[in-house]
Amino acid sequence: MRPIQARISIGAMAHNLRVARSHAGTARVFAVVKANAYGHGLSRARRALAAADGFAVLTLEEAANLRLMGVDQPILLLEGMFGADEIATCADLDLWPVLHHPAHLDWLQQQPPARPLQVFLKFDSGMHRLGFPLADHAAIVARTRSLSAVAGITLMTHFAQADETVGVDWQLHPFLRELSAYGLPWSSANSAALLRYPQTLGAWARPGLMLYGASPFADVSAEQLGLRPAMTLQSEIISVQTLQAGEGVGYGQLFRADRPMRVGVVACGYADGYPRHALTGTPALVDGRLSRTLGRVSMDMLCVDLGECPEAGVGSPVVLWGEGLPVDTVAAAAGTSSYELLCALAARVPVEETD
Known part of the structure; x- marks a missing residue:
């Protein structure tokens, strides 16, 4: 047999989740397990990270597999729905989609599910990848609140340079300044922000890379952060x-x-x-x-x-x-x-x- 193999440590992932929790304070933790749990295997990650408050994935298939594995925590769809036909499945599996485009609001208005969904409303604070323009927040929040398909809203953004010296303030401050008046829970912290910027924690943190024992920073090793390679x-x-x-x-x-x-x-x-x-x-x-x-x-x-x-x-x-x-x-x-x-x-x- 060819001698190459990968060893995946369940204990290391569980340890790294504890490190994430130690930084999260009162924020709840979504364990990001997209892309087959960063190559570590979705089933293994589900067992290793069972103490997470929720899981974050990319596709309905990943979410459905987690439900089949017995996961009953919230599951966040990081890129939301890819078509109106996915709305019913989100309701059936109790998934929390990220809404980041006007089409998502249109779909929910036109095809409301049998039961309303918890949604994450994503705003672009400067990364310019996914998210509603921050300047349009009043109209977007008002419309989302008016939808019978929506049971609850968590505001969301994503940082472009949390792992670099420039940091997060240039995105975080406008995000909070514009949206804090709504009194809604919010989520912004990835691994780098969770480890370095406690002001980003909000209601939910979304660690990914650190759970697998790698450092998000070029100048700080995983060992220095207390992480173990999975x-x-x-x-x-x-x-x-x-x-x-x-x-x-x-x-x-x-x-x-x-x-x-x-x-x-x-x-x-x-x-x-x-x-x-x-x-x-x-x-x-x-x-x-x-x-x-x-x-x-x-x-x-x-x-x-x-x-x-x-x-x-x-x-x-x-x-x-x-x-x-x-x-x-x-x-x-x-x-x-x-x-x-x-x-x-x-x-x-x-x-x-x-x-």
């Missing part, structure tokens, strides 16, 4: 090559040795979810020692430097990210984000669940 991607060396000075390795010969050296070939490639664009120098743990990748990542293999691992050979374990090697560190070296690495885990990689 996913460890690991494999083994399946071949060892010896290069002479001037010889290259892999497609394009992007790496050439400047001295005689040993190279380990690892059973992991971009078809497993490892980034093809990761260049020479991306860290890897070989036999517990910090090493680096060499050359271009192939579909099923990548190469590592064995210069600091003299005893490593065929069968030696290699951690690509996770325990002992933060996914954030690998992502930064590869010029991407931990979100992308975690979500990209391929279906062909066997998964072992741990406590």
Whole structure:
């Protein structure tokens, strides 16, 4: 059997939820489990994060699966409804859709469900992705309140730079200034805001990345935040090559040795979810020692430097990210984000669940 596997820790996710709760104060917590729980598996996340006050997903299919798994907490649809035909299902499954476009209000007016829905009314405070224009709040709130299809409203926005030094005030202050008079509950905090800006908490926080043990900040590690990695991607060396000075390795010969050296070939490639664009120098743990990748990542293999691992050979374990090697560190070296690495885990990689 090919030696690559991902280990997913239920205990780590549960721990990270406790960290989120410790920052949330009186705010309730939606555990964001979209995209197959950031690659960790929806069923696993449901069990690990069972103590969350609610779950946030992208699609009706994800929400329906959670209900089939026995979830009875609120489920938030982060992108709302994709058609009027989804309204009835929202009512049947007691889902809370995010309303962010006038079409949503039209659909609810034209096809009211059998029972009214709790909704999140999203306003664009500066990210310019989803949301009603903040300047139109009076008309939007008034119309939403008039709909018989709506049982309750929570106001919502999303931050563009909560993980950067510029922070959230440039979005938060206008959002609260314009909407506070309505006396409605509100939600704005993602992982970064939850950890760094307690003024963003509102009634509901929406942590995602931190639940899986990665840091939303470039300057603060997950360990410093008290988080534990939930996913460890690991494999083994399946071949060892010896290069002479001037010889290259892999497609394009992007790496050439400047001295005689040993190279380990690892059973992991971009078809497993490892980034093809990761260049020479991306860290890897070989036999517990910090090493680096060499050359271009192939579909099923990548190469590592064995210069600091003299005893490593065929069968030696290699951690690509996770325990002992933060996914954030690998992502930064590869010029991407931990979100992308975690979500990209391929279906062909066997998964072992741990406590």
